[in-house]
Amino acid sequence: PTITYIDHDGTERPIEAKNGETVMETAIKNSVPGIDADCGGACACATCHVYVEESFMDKVGQPEEMEQSMLDFAENVQANSRLSCQIQISDELDGLRVTTPESQH
Numbered sequence: 001p002t003i004t005y006i007d008h009d010g011t012e013r014p015i016e017a018k019n020g021e022t023v024m025e026t027a028i029k030n031s032v033p034g035i036d037a038d039c040g041g042a043c044a045c046a047t048c049h050v051y052v053e054e055s056f057m058d059k060v061g062q063p064e065e066m067e068q069s070m071l072d073f074a075e076n077v078q079a080n081s082r083l084s085c086q087i088q089i090s091d092e093l094d095g096l097r098v099t100t101p102e103s104q105h
């Protein structure tokens with residue numbers, strides 16, 4: 001599946017992702033800027049915050065309780081905010097577009 005990462009300034013990076021990996025892992029492996037992932041995917045740092053494109057919100061779903069409480073530590077949280085280490089890639093998410101917040105650049 002292809003995941004497109006969009007910088008806060010609009011730069012788009014389409015990446016060929018592997019099923020089962022997370023949106024965060026795929027970004028780190030491919031040196032996508034804007035995702036720090038200080039905690040390595042343990043849902044404990046909120047530096048992997050992304051905005052999910054509205055049309056994919058249904059497929060990506062809402063954050064679980066633990067992710068939601070960690071999101072409280074992220075900056076500029078919106079209704080489409082998710083922690084990218086908690087989004088697992090599958091064929092269903094092919095074409096997903098996520099924007100990285102300016103604060104993580």
Ligand code: FES
Pocket residue numbers: 024036037038039040041042043044045046047048070083084085086
């Ligand atoms: Fe730390 Fe996602 S990598 S919360």
